[in-house]
Amino acid sequence: MTHTAELIAVGTELLLGNIVNSDAQMISQTLSALGINVYYHTVVGDNPQRVKAAVEVAKQRADIIITTGGLGPTCDDLTKQVLAEAFGKKLVFHAPSARRMEAYFKAFLPHRTITENNYQQAMLPEGCTVLDNDWGTAPGCAFQADGVTVIMLPGPPRECRAMLEHRVVPYLKGMSDGVIASRTVKLFGIGESAMEARLRQQMESMTNPTMAPYAKEGECEVRITAKAPTLQQAQAMLEPVEAQLRREFGDLVYGVDVPSLHARISTLLREQGLTLATAESCTGGLAAQRITDLPGASQVFRGGVVCYTDQVKRDVLGVAQQTLDSFGAVSSQTAQELAKGVCRCTGSDIGLSFTGVAGPDPDEGKPVGLVYIGLARGDRVWVKELHLGSARDRNRNSAVLHGFDMVRRLLSGLDIL
């Protein structure tokens, strides 16, 4: 049976535009991968009458309702009360949740004392399945009533994401008459529309497995999903589709089920026992920041220099004054010397450099969007010249992704340029 879901986000901060409803995006992606249709998202404020009205509407048009937010300890947090009432259920005290919360406070918030209000969070609809929250204080819950499955999740995206993955997906899989498996094939170096054009005809003819393309900030991905009586069977159905995508896109595929290009190169560096360093002019530290976002980065990343002046390029990274004078800071020659220089001064195996005109104004008479990326390994050095657009933030992101892809290609034995 195909299910139809509606997401209800509860929070005045969403209606004021203080935050964006990223929970809805995250849950939609997950439900889509499970083959569950999402027909509506609703956002409503911290007002019991209006939340109740939204739930009444949703009951008429969905058989799965997932709420986010409003599970906190303050009087604004009313989701459980309203939902329990809408489905004729009482709230009852759930002692194990209270104990978990006490343990959480002790471990992560040692300076805060638990208040009576906090214990409100352990009041849950009678007979519900408790969704333990290991990432915050508010437990989630799920129950079935009036032909509808109701699932309540905390609003903070970090908690919502973890609860979704570890609590909701297993719960929804249990409701299903089959098992769902999915894989995400990640690509760099092709635009979404070009990718989609190459897949469209086939996508439209597929029902199980299915393929869905996504684009995100300069990268692309294709999610393949299969449904079968057992996980093994579902996984087996994915194999030929993954193989076919790899044939179709060749070395544009940088990984399957990996979170990002920088996660991929971190893995490659770790596997090969190599270290990386960055020299960044126009990208201003973005590449270093991405790499070091990952726990354990110190094993593969030795350091970076953000060289916003010629003096830093020269004195810290050893770029020759003559190079700067003859070719300018934004040049292939400078990119090469930066990449070599940062290897030398940090003692890294691989150096990656960025120098360019991020915008909004041209520099050295060179146009906005011109970027040189240098890659050094031992005595060898490669330079890639990019002509990007006029948007500063997109240029920085795009340059960093191109640089990471050069590192991936080097470590995978592929052509770099």
Add this chain to the structure above:
Amino acid sequence: MTHTAELIAVGTELLLGNIVNSDAQMISQTLSALGINVYYHTVVGDNPQRVKAAVEVAKQRADIIITTGGLGPTCDDLTKQVLAEAFGKKLVFHAPSARRMEAYFKAFLPHRTITENNYQQAMLPEGCTVLDNDWGTAPGCAFQADGVTVIMLPGPPRECRAMLEHRVVPYLKGMSDGVIASRTVKLFGIGESAMEARLRQQMESMTNPTMAPYAKEGECEVRITAKAPTLQQAQAMLEPVEAQLRREFGDLVYGVDVPSLHARISTLLREQGLTLATAESCTGGLAAQRITDLPGASQVFRGGVVCYTDQVKRDVLGVAQQTLDSFGAVSSQTAQELAKGVCRCTGSDIGLSFTGVAGPDPDEGKPVGLVYIGLARGDRVWVKELHLGSARDRNRNSAVLHGFDMVRRLLSGLDIL
């Protein structure tokens, strides 16, 4: 009269989680600043029955309906048809919009030919106010019927934002019996709940002007909004409230109507003709990346070093080996030498350093969340010791904000620690 608005986003890509509903956030912020209540956001797919159902629900509970998306040239783009039908209006051909579209194609998409489908975009509800789109091909429109004001905007955020600012705000102001002015007072160094507690009583008693608190990733703000017959009168009403907030929160207020703490320190540096450099261990380049996100950063930022190893701390930034041996890399002494060292090697006036244990694992026997921030100016140096939580990404963000606030305090002649 106070208006109540509902936003309806039309687009299957939102329900698949392919994109996040950033239009809703943007429009909500704008309506909130205009004093218009937003009670619901709805997202619905490209399906005429379901869009119609969403509009019927919205008509019952809002007197302003703003739609985003579904104005494009393909058969999926059905917003105008459905809305016109729901309010008993015919679509009629609007020749000036067709001419504008032809001119737009000529100027920005010279390689594309206009198709019959494109001309569908010039079909608009009879008697509507046309909202000219100078940023894309699909015109927006507005009309009033059945006691409801309907406004339709294109979905792409860049077009939606421009149309909102240049077309919708003037239209809504024309509906209003007064003018709205607002100011945002930005704070650092106080939590949202503590700020709210100090303001709650007063906030609740205010009707015009009003105050609304917001929290965002470690910072807080209070938005004050006033409505009056003229802009001058509205502005005058904001003065005493701003003054009172400044008295209440003193030097926790880092600015009014400034976008961020790093924008504030960039302005201070520029005004005082000073330059900054960063030495980052645990923050991995995040501080440099933030500062260089701003156009014109090269005037105030000379460079930074991401020092992920002791060798880089010593050889590039000149931290004494003895300091590292005696006190460790995560220590007040190392933070001081890093801040001084980065001034020296980049030739900057001010040096800001970060060294700590971002997590998830302890390091040097020191706990996750311990961070030392060093600030150097000439011969003087200050160090702040932080004990943050266990979440790596929040720790990095929080450390960077504390560091920026130290720079702000230095440049504003305030106590730094």
